[in-house]
Amino acid sequence: MTEKTASVHWEGQGKKGQGQISTETGALKQYPYGFASRFEDDRSGTNPEEILGAAHAACFTMAFSFACDKAGLATTNVDTKASVRLSKQGEGFVIDRIALTMQATVPGIDDTKFQEIAAAAKRDCPLSKALASVPEITLQATLR
Structure with a gap:
C-alpha cells in the first residue's frame, strides 16, 4: 500500500487570490496557480x-x-x-x-x-x- 501527498497554500480572495501547489517528492514546489492560469491564458502557473x-x-x-x-x-x-x-x-x-x-x-x-x-x-x-x-x-x- 502506498500513500502520496500534495499540499496547497492560498492567499487572497477568489479571482484575485493566488495559490501554490507542492508535492511530497518536490516535483512541484510552491508552483503557482490561480484564476488566470485556470480560466484564462496565463501560462505562468498551472491548474x-x-x-x-x-x-x-x-x-x-x-x-x-x-x-x-x-x-x-x-x-x-x-x-x-x-x-x-x-x-x-x-x-x-x-x-x-x-x-x-x-x-x-x-x-x-x-x-x-x-x-x-x-x-x-x-x-x-x-x-x-x-x-x-x-x-x-x-x-x-x-x-x-
Missing part, C-alpha cells in the same frame, strides 16, 4: 485540470506498459497526452471529458492485440477507476 491530466496520462501509460510486459511484449516507447475539459454546469463547473491519446512502439504486436491491451489499461488504471464519475473518458491508441 488542477492540467495536473489531473498529467496524472491520468502517467497512470495509464504505466498500466499499458505493465500489461504489455504481462503479455510477454516489451514496450519500446509510449507517448500519452490527456486533454481534460472543464465545462460550466449551473453555477459551477464539472470535468465532463478526458481524452487520452497514446502512440506506442511495441515490437511483435498486431493492432488487434494492441487495442485490446490499451483498452484494458484505460479501464484498469487506478486513475481511470478514481475518475469513473467523468461522463466521457476516451482513448485513441495508435501503434507505431
